[in-house]
Amino acid sequence: MSTDHRSKSKKLRRRDNDDFDDRWGDEEDDGFEESVRSPKRARLDVRSPTPPDEDADTVDQRERMEFEKRLKDRDKKDSGRPNKREQAELKEPTASLADLRLRSRQEYLKKREAEQIALLRQQVAEEEEEARRSKEKLTSAELRDFKKNKELLRLALERQRVDEHTDGYQLPTDYIDESGKISRQKRHDALYQRYVDRDDQGRERYVTEAEEWEKRQTEMAKAQVTAPLSRADVNRDDYEFVFDDSQAVKFIADAPLPGARKNMTREQLLFEERVAEAEKKAASIEEVRKSLPMYQFRDQLLQAIADHQILVVVGETGSGKTTQIPQYLHEAGYTKRGIVACTQPRRVAAMSVAARVADEVGCHLGNEVGYSIRFEDKTNPEKTVIKYMTDGMLLRELMSEPDMGKYSAIMLDEAHERTVSTDILMALAKDVARARPDLRLIVSSATLDAQKMSAYLDNCPIFNIPGRTFPVEIMFTAAPEANYLAACVTTIFQIHISQPLKGPTGTSGDILVFMTGEDDITAAVENVQETARKLGSAIPELQVLPLYASLPSEEQAKVFTPTPAKVRRCIISSNIAETSVTLPSVNFVIDPGFAKENVYNPRTGMESLVVSPISRASANQRAGRAGRTGPGTCLRLYTRHAFYNEMEESTTPEILRAPLHSVLLTLKALGVNDLLDFDWQDPPHQDNVIAALSQLYAVAFLNHEGRLTQNGRKAAEIPVKPEAAATLLASAKYGCVDEVITILSMLGESGALFYRPKNQKLQADAARARFTVKEGGDMTTLLRVYQEWEESDYSYVWCRENFIQQKSLNRVRNVKEQLVKLCDRIEIAPSSCGASNVGPIMKAFAAGFFPNAARLQKGSSGEASYRTVKTGVSVAIHPSSVLYTDPPKWLLYYELVMTSKEFMRSVCPLEPAVLVEVAPHYHKMKDLEKLGMDRKMPKETGKSAVGSRL
DNA sequence: GAGCACTGC
Secondary structure, eight states: HHHHHHHHHTTTTOOOSSSHHHHHHHHSSSSHHHHOOOOGGGGGGOSSSHHHHHHHHHHHHHHHHHHHHHHHHHHHHHOOOHHHHHHHHHHHHOHHHHHHHHHHHHHHHHHHHHHHHHHHHHHHHHHHHHHTTTTTTOHHHHHHHHHHHHHHHHHHHHHHOOOOTTTTOOOGGGGTTTSSSSOOOHHHHHGGGEEEEEEESSOEEEEEHHHHHHHHHHHHHHOOOOOOOOOGGGGGGGGHHHOOGSSSSOEEEEEEESSSSTTTOOOHHHHHHHHHHHHHOOHHHHHHHHSTTTGGGHHHHHHHHOOOSSEEEEEETTTTHHHHHHHHHHHHGGGSSSEEEEEEHHEEEEEHHHHHHHHHHTTTTTEEEEETTTEEHHHTTTTOOOOEEHHHHHHHHHHOOOTTTTTTEEEEETGOOOOOHHHHHHHHHHHHHHOOTOEEEEEOOGGGGGHHHHTTTOOOOEEEEEOOOOOEEEEEESSSSSSSHHHHHHHHHHHHHOOSSBBBBBBBBBEEEESSHHHHHHHHOOOHHHHHHGGGGGGGGGEEEETTTSSOHHHHHGGOOOOTTTEEEEEEEEEHHTTTTEEEETTEEEESSEEEEEEEEETEEEEEEEEEEOOHHHHHHHHTOOHHHHEEEEEEEOOHHHHHHTSOOSSGGGGGOOOOHHHHHHHHHTTOOTTTSOSSSSOOOOOHHHHHHHHHHHHTBBBBBOOOOOHHHHHHHHHHHHHHHHHHHHHHHHTOOHHHHHHHHHHHHGGBBBBBGGGGGHHHHHHHHTTTGGGGGHHHHHHHHHHHHHHSSSOOOHHTTTBOHHHHHHHHHEEEEEEEEHHHHHTTOOOOOOOOOOHHHHHHHHHGGGEEEEOOOOOOOOOOOOTTTOOOOOOEOOOTSSSTSSSOSSEEEEEESSSEEEEEEEEEOHHHHHHHHHHHHOHHHHHHHHSSOOOSSSSOOOEEEEETOO
């Protein structure tokens, strides 16, 4: 086709592969149609070569081709105005693609409605039964719920009846003419009004939605194609990028990730899955529980737990360990002696698993089975016997109850993820177990780490439970890929073109691509969309969706909707899809082998996000995401050699990468005094421990013996970083507790607070500038944002108008409420200094953040450069700060981050005299004066250099 | 004039 197109596609070209593996993109000259289902293709397709939905596909294809032929014929005939008969025919809604899609959607909705009503009916029946059984025990809230459901069911049934009588749709009265009949003409006019177009001679012609779409796409692609593309028209030369064999990424198959269903033929797998599905539908909860791989090991497991105080359980995904083990312990009577706790690294996991187990046990969530996470405690002290909780929550509980007295068994789930909290809990629980022989500790781990975990836990036995996942075929590239973004895009289309839309067992053939961050994800999404657009109707529709944590919720929700029929979905995601989010319809995973990792430098106190290669454990976790609902394929954009020789076995535990201030304070509060000799699974670097300890000493949370002071004990209760806790404690003295609490809550979210849509950057910046309160820098500006939101009565509209993420502000509100409650507990009296009174607030911040002081460097041309007082590191104000354009001589920073360079994020101005006043043990006026003087230039010049920037 | 992977209290 056009050279223009060719040159564009060259951007995506990476290297010429002489020996091309015919598993991918081996088009012969037998045309596109053939190649899609060629027997050769079936080699990659380890499952059935003829998918079960083939018939539907062919029918649709035929309809589509017929439709396209009709369109073409009509275009040819269209030299004169169509006669009446033709016109009528054209106006008749033919089975256009849009119509088909709409119809299938409607059918789907209808089916779904029926299902929902059936569910609701069942629920109401159950509730009525329960109400009969236990009238006096039900709370009024429950009764209200029951009543609501009943009403909902009544309305739904009523609506259904209306539908039955009126053929589903009602036309507005406008479409009914004077005689009371439905006017066909009027209706057609309305339907096609939008699509009336004029040809070059100014004659009217009707354009369907599909045509219009094609036209738009063709124009946008600037392709020199005049007729709409159809499969038959595709000239392979035009689409070099997709069809040129030399451009395809070459993959080599590796031994598949076995899954639990190894050694099964395709037919067996198919059969198994059908059986499983049938079971799921028919079986009662009890039967489902018995069908889990766990069940046949129940007695053995309970015996092992009875015999051994500590046990490592290796339960693969889908084994049901998280839901079943606590129930088994309950059934075996452990809950008579105390609560069975199960920790999770994530809040959603704790909530959803608890809900599931409550369902299985047959109780209301929050009674016998409950969960406890930050901001939400859904347990009942008298009733709850199985408690799911986040690891951090259990750690916090231990501060007031170090012997874990109320628990009879503790299960640390997902311990292989090695969060700081799980690591510390493991060490503490191991210790407590020595003193409490009745306590049972179960640690769940992945296969890879089980040995190490067991060695750490006094060589306790390892209990293996098989999982229920499908095998995943692993492919490596033959040679390293230089540009992983381009390689991803190429691979996506290799899959899309060569693989059937549906998996062999009827599961969806969706693609999941792992990218490092928002930027890459956006770029990849645009690239894939652009390429798909150029190909037009030559390929099946490809729906591309991004997924990452800071994406607005409504955008995120899209990936959880069912993939439409005849469409392949391609989700381009950050690491969020590795553990936090499960996408069941994924059959192909593309793994470039990178992720962003947080690196902390204890010497400078600087954090940075670095793109680094992932570990083998991570890579296998990613691959496993392709085998949730059926056998899958994982395409790794790195070589087998790199996998085994260049990648680490497992991800560096968080404790080796994170700042330790808060962790050490927590440990001290738990009574651990000798930190360097603490029984770490992986001891943190000494530099880091020492840096953290000296910081805690500086804010007087530790005394010279390294013991917790009274303030330190209070600070350990406050879930913010130690400098912030010190600020909060100091605010009582300066009478600005309320303001400081608000600011500290805001600072935690300040990064994700403002959003700047690409097309409204100026408006967003203007809205943001409106909040600026220069005297107190970012701190008072944040205060003002919160206060205005509060005044708007926490309005959603207000957030939208000011380009602020409401999700973030809601979190701020939660944190603030929690801090207020905590202040009451640790006896900090509420006080307020008034919004316009910046002085006390600045003093409180200086009292907590005094180690984070920086001095403007003079003589530096261009951008204002600072030097940190304590470490002498060269840093700059982050451009998102309100002080960026007006840098003060002295300032305090909340945190240091390294991105494109070293930045201070969230800063406030500072008087050096205040620094000496609040921290005389740390800062001496003499030293500060020395810093303020410049060797080369007199003081005045420095000042005017700043002044000239205004 | 920059930009934030993901959790958790």
